[in-house]
Amino acid sequence: MENGIIQQIDYLLKQLFLGTPLYKWALALIVFLLFLLFRKLFTVIVLGIIRKFVSRTKTTLDDKLLKVIINPVRFLFIVFGLWFAINILGAEDEILNHFIKSLFIITVFWMIYNAVIIFQTNFYTFAEKFGKDLSKELGNFFIKSAKIFIFILGLVAVLQEWGIDVTAFIASLGLGGLAFALAAKDTVANLFGGLTILADKSLKIGDWIKVGSVEGIVEDLGIRTTKIRTFEKSLITVPNSYIANNPIENFSRRNNRRIKMTIGLVYDTPGDVVKKIVEDIRNMLHEHPRISKDLITLVFFDKFGDSSLDIFIYTFTDTANWTEYMAIKEDVNLKIIEIVEKNGSAFAYPSQSIYIEKVPEKLVFYDPDREN
Known part of the structure; x- marks a missing residue:
């Protein structure tokens, strides 16, 4: 009976599925599950030991490198x-080989991409050499450029x-390549617009600016666009080429805010009183x-x-802060x-005021209902 069961199992395992015996499918599944088990053991045991070791070192470099390679x-x-x-x-197919090798390539570039993210503070430190005021914007530019470069290189x-x-493919595009270049014209213009903004230092993240009809706080300065948060809390994405080619009013760069008004006094105010009011207001502002x-x-x-005697008042506060300005x-x-x-x-x-020079002695009113 046992021999019969063994023979049946042996017969079953030798059955073909997609041209391959079932026992090979079972063995392949077991091997793949074993690697998943090794992955779990590696995560819990090996990485646990490595984490404890790097946490005891004085440098943070090993901690960052571990974050780069772990996933x-x-x-x-x-x-x-x-x-x-x-x-x-036994599926030695060319497509499958290319697929596995592609996964290896993706893994390598994944590590490089992670390195850019983990070591982004170093990009900001490097950007400070070009000016501390724009270190964040330049750092973001370097990081995004590096990410795009790594993605394109990996692809x-x-x-x-x-x-x-790829070289031959691009060269063979012909008219398609020309169309692509024309379509990418705006992207290139925005890229150079972003570089112009950074070079001119005309704005930075956190500045209150107005460009055309857009006014608000700069939230992000990217390679292609700049994101501005309006005072109605809407987020507006503005192409960098538009900002580079239009006047930028940067309210954050000023140290003062203007007070400009005209007040009107009633016309029966005597001249000496008007003069005294003007002097008192002038002294009040100076003090x-x-x-x-x-x-x-x-x-x-x-x-x-x-309808009034107008007094013109023009002065500046010592702050550009909106709340403080309104209080002043x-x-x-x-x-x-x-x-x-x-x-x-x-x-x-x-x-x-209506002045009537002479009132008629007798006023005649017309009554349409009165009989003739």
């Missing part, structure tokens, strides 16, 4: 498992593995602790308005109200 090495167990399983199945290596001559003493301050009786402006406004009221005058509002 790609774990992925290699899957690649080797597939490779051994394919060999067991070319994989294509070469599959027998695709105000938050009004800039280095910039011009103007207070003058400006003109005879339609409020304080100045309240002090102007006190000065006007203290001098016995009042603020005018639009009004008209």
Whole structure:
């Protein structure tokens, strides 16, 4: 009976599936699962020991290198498992060989890509040599450029593995290549626009700027676009070529904010009172602790308005911060109200006075309902 069962199992395992005996499929599956088990043991035991060792060293370089290789090495167990399983199945197919080799290439470039991410602080340190003000923007530019370069290089290596001559392929595009170049024209313009922005140091992340109709805080300065967060909390992506070719108003680069206003006094205010109000406002601004003493301050009786005597006020605060500016402006406004009221005058509002030179002695009113 036992021999019969063995014979049946032997017969079953020798059955073919996709031209390969079932026992080879079973053996290939077992080998692949063993590599998954080795991967788990490597992660828990070997990497655990390595982590403890590198954590005791004084340098952080080994910690970073471990982060660079840990996931790609774990992925290699899957690649080797597939490779051994394919060999067991006897599927020595050219496509499968290219596929396995492509996975090895991807793993190598994965490590290089991780190195860019893990060592990005070094990119920022290198960028500081070109200026601390733009170290973050230049660092981001270097990192993104390196990522794109590694991705393109890895893609070319994989294509070469599959027998695709990239150089010949690009050269054979002909009109298609010309169309591609024309389509990429804007991308190239945006790339050089980003380089121009960095070279001019016209803005950096965190600046409050206005370009055309777009106004807000710069959140990201990329290779192709710049992201601006508006005060309505919308995120606007602006092409770098547009920023490079348009005037940039950078509010964060100024140290002061302007107060400019015209106040109107009622017309029955005597001339000497108007003069006293002007002098009091001028003295108040000169003595105000938050009004800039280095910039011009103007207070003058400006003109005879339609319904008021207009006083022109022009000065600057000592800060560009919006909240502080509004608090200073409020304080100045309240002090102007006190000065006007203290001098016995009042603020005018639009009004008209009608003077009738002579009233008729007898007024005749037309009544349409009255009988003739």
